[in-house]
Amino acid sequence: MERPQSEVWFQRAQQVILGGVNSPSRSYKSVGGGTPVVMVRGEGPYLYDVDGNRYIDYLAGYGPSILGHAHPAITRAIQEAAEDGVLYGTPTPYEVEFAEMLRAAIPDLERIRFVNSGTEAVMTTVRVARAYTGRTKVLKFAGCYHGHSDAMLVAAGSGPSSIGVPDSAGVTRNVASEIVTVPFNHRDALKQALAAHGPELAAVLVEPIVGNFGIVPPVDDRYLADVIDLAHEVGALVIFDEVITAFRFHYGSAAQLYGVHPDLYALGKIIGGGLPIGAYGGRRDIMEQVAPLGPAYQAGTMAGNPLSMRTGMACLRVLSDPRLYDEMARRAAVLVDAAESAARVNRIDIVVNRVGGAFTIYFGREPVRDYDAATRTDSRRFARFFHLLSDRGILIAPSKYEAWFVSVVHSDADIEETAEALEAVFRDLAR
Numbered sequence: 001m002e003r004p005q006s007e008v009w010f011q012r013a014q015q016v017i018l019g020g021v022n023s024p025s026r027s028y029k030s031v032g033g034g035t036p037v038v039m040v041r042g043e044g045p046y047l048y049d050v051d052g053n054r055y056i057d058y059l060a061g062y063g064p065s066i067l068g069h070a071h072p073a074i075t076r077a078i079q080e081a082a083e084d085g086v087l088y089g090t091p092t093p094y095e096v097e098f099a100e101m102l103r104a105a106i107p108d109l110e111r112i113r114f115v116n117s118g119t120e121a122v123m124t125t126v127r128v129a130r131a132y133t134g135r136t137k138v139l140k141f142a143g144c145y146h147g148h149s150d151a152m153l154v155a156a157g158s159g160p161s162s163i164g165v166p167d168s169a170g171v172t173r174n175v176a177s178e179i180v181t182v183p184f185n186h187r188d189a190l191k192q193a194l195a196a197h198g199p200e201l202a203a204v205l206v207e208p209i210v211g212n213f214g215i216v217p218p219v220d221d222r223y224l225a226d227v228i229d230l231a232h233e234v235g236a237l238v239i240f241d242e243v244i245t246a247f248r249f250h251y252g253s254a255a256q257l258y259g260v261h262p263d264l265y266a267l268g269k270i271i272g273g274g275l276p277i278g279a280y281g282g283r284r285d286i287m288e289q290v291a292p293l294g295p296a297y298q299a300g301t302m303a304g305n306p307l308s309m310r311t312g313m314a315c316l317r318v319l320s321d322p323r324l325y326d327e328m329a330r331r332a333a334v335l336v337d338a339a340e341s342a343a344r345v346n347r348i349d350i351v352v353n354r355v356g357g358a359f360t361i362y363f364g365r366e367p368v369r370d371y372d373a374a375t376r377t378d379s380r381r382f383a384r385f386f387h388l389l390s391d392r393g394i395l396i397a398p399s400k401y402e403a404w405f406v407s408v409v410h411s412d413a414d415i416e417e418t419a420e421a422l423e424a425v426f427r428d429l430a431r
C-alpha cells in the first residue's frame with residue numbers, strides 16, 4: 001500500500017506539532033517507527049487516508065467510535081445542536097436529560113458532573129475521595145491508565161506495596177509518594193498493600209475490566225467484589241474507572257456485569273458519541289463534597305456543553321438496543337477464531353483475551369492476567385503484525401497494550417475481509 005501523502009503531511013506536522021502528533025500513542029514509536037497513517041475521512045466502519053486508501057477500523061478512536069464513523073444519529077445530533085448554538089455557559093435541559101439517562105442506566109450514579117475528558121473525570125474522583133475521607137494516598141493497579149493528571153502517571157513500584165516512582169518527568173516525588181501500586185488480579189498483593197497503607201488510603205482506583213495493557217478481565221467473578229470489600233475494610237473509597245468500559249460491553253457499567261457497587265465512577269469515551277467528554281459521579285453523600293455544595297472545587301468552561309450532551313444522548317439511544325452488543329460480541333468471536341486458527345496453522349504462539357466486542361491478541365504463550373505478563377509478550381512480532389495488517393487495510397492501535405474494538409457498523413462482510421487479512425498476515429509472520 002502506497003502512502004506518499006501521509007509522508008508529506010507527517011513531515012509537515014513535525015514542523016509545527018510536537019512529535020507530529022497530539023497524543024503520543026498515535027506515533028509509531030512502539031511499533032518500531034514508521035509514518036503514522038494520516039486520515040481524512042470516516043464512514044461507517046471505514047477510515048480513508050490522505051492517499052485514498054481504505055481501512056477497516058478497529059481502533060475506534062481508542063474506544064469512543066462504537067457507532068463507527070459519521071453514523072446518521074450522531075451527524076444529526078451534531079447538526080441540530082450546532083443550529084441552536086454550541087455553548088451558553090448556563091444550565092441547559094440537555095445536561096439534565098443526559099444525567100437522567102446515565103443514572104437510569106447506572107443507578108449508582110446518584111449525582112453526576114460532566115467534564116471534558118476521562119483525565120479530568122478520574123482526577124476529580126481522586127480529589128473528591130480525598131476530600132471525603134480526609135486521607136491522601138491512592139492505590140492503583142500497575143499498568144492501568146487513568147489519564148495524564150500528575151498522580152495518575154505513577155505506574156509501578158518494584159514490589160506489591162512499594163511506593164511508586166514517577167514514570168513521567170515533571171511529576172514530583174511528593175505526588176508519586178502518594179500513590180501505592182499493586183499488580184491487578186493478585187489478591188495477596190492487594191491485601192499486603194492495604195495492610196501497609198490502609199489508614200492513609202483515600203481510594204482504591206481500578207479499571208474493572210482493564211483496557212490499558214490489553215483487555216484483561218478480572219481473574220474470577222469475585223475479584224472486584226473482594227477489591228471493594230477489602231478497600232472498605234480499611235476505610236478507603238472505591239473508584240471504578242469506566243472510561244473505556246461503560247457502555248462498551250452492554251448498556252451500562254462493567255460494575256453491573258459483576259454485580260458490584262463502587263463508591264465513585266469515572267466515565268468518558270463512548271458516552272460522548274465521539275465528541276470530547278468525561279463524567280464522574282456516584283454516591284450522593286460523597287459527591288456532595290463538590291462545590292457549590294461542598295469544599296472540593298471542580299469547574300469547566302466547556303463542561304456539559306450542549307454539543308457533547310446532545311451527541312452523547314444520541315449515541316446512547318442507539319446503544320440501548322441490547323441486540324447490538326450480542327452482534328458485536330459475535331463478530332469479535334469470529335475474528336478471534338480466525339486469528340487463533342491462522343496462528344495455529346502457522347505455528348505462531350498467541351494468547352487472546354476477549355470480552356464482548358473487544359479483544360487483544362498477544363504474541364506469547366503465557367496467559368495475560370496482569371501488566372507484567374503483558375510486558376513479557378513479544379513486542380517485535382506485534383510490531384510486524386501491526387504493519388502487515390495496516391498494509392492490508394486493517395487499522396488497529398499501534399501498541400501491543402491496546403484493544404481491537406468491534407463497532408455496531410462492522411458487517412459480516414467486513415469481518416470476513418478482516419479474517420482473510422488475518423490469515424494472510426499470520427502466513428507472512430511465519431516467513
Ligand code: PLP
Nearest residue numbers: 117118119145146147241243244
Ligand atoms: N481512563 C481510562 C481507563 C482510559 O483508557 C483513558 C484514556 O485512554 C483515560 C482514563 C483518559 O481519558 P482521556 O484520554 O479522555 O483524558
